Amino acid sequence: MIDQLGVPREGRDAYKCGAPAVELHRYVEEIMNDFLGVLMYIAVTEEEAMVYSPPMREAARAVGVSVDAGYYNAHGSSSDDETDAEDDEHQNDILVILSQFMMPEDHARAHELAFAFCDRWCAFWENQYAVQEAA
Numbered sequence: 001m002i003d004q005l006g007v008p009r010e011g012r013d014a015y016k017c018g019a020p021a022v023e024l025h026r027y028v029e030e031i032m033n034d035f036l037g038v039l040m041y042i043a044v045t046e047e048e049a050m051v052y053s054p055p056m057r058e059a060a061r062a063v064g065v066s067v068d069a070g071y072y073n074a075h076g077s078s079s080d081d082e083t084d085a086e087d088d089e090h091q092n093d094i095l096v097i098l099s100q101f102m103m104p105e106d107h108a109r110a111h112e113l114a115f116a117f118c119d120r121w122c123a124f125w126e127n128q129y130a131v132q133e134a135a
Contacts, residue, residue, distance in 0.1 A: 018131065022122035027120055031113070036106060040113040041124045043094045048121050 002012065017025075031037030057067045102110060 004016065005060075018124075018127045020120065020127040024120045024124050029115065035101065036110060037113055039094060039098055039101065040110055041117055043098070044114055044117040044121065046094060052125070 026039060031041065061067045098110070
């Protein structure tokens with residue numbers, strides 16, 4: 001995708017991630033050895049993909065990137081007739097795994113983890129909007 005956008009190597013090497021992206025990455029690394037944490041990360045991130053992939057696909061298309069195959073053809077909302085999205089099924093997969101893995105004593109922690117990820121994703125997207133507004 002970065003190649004298709006024509007971003008030169010120097011631009012990639014010089015790019016500095018925003019603080020919310022760094023924090024999200026740090027938090028993911030922190031929970032990587034925690035099965036419930038990883039499951040909650042996947043569950044929350046699937047919701048993010050369903051919300052943000054369609055507009056990101058349209059933005060990529062607007063600057064000339066082909067979205068007829070690859071990531072943008074497979075992600076987003078399966079109700080979108082322009083894609084082969086299967087994200088609704090991903091959600092069900094995670095729910096099945098969670099229902100088989102979780103015990104009642106895990107519920108409070110799962111809730112805490114989900115909201116921790118939601119807060120970090122929210123900060124990430126708010127930063128993206130701020131960067132776009134400033135451009």
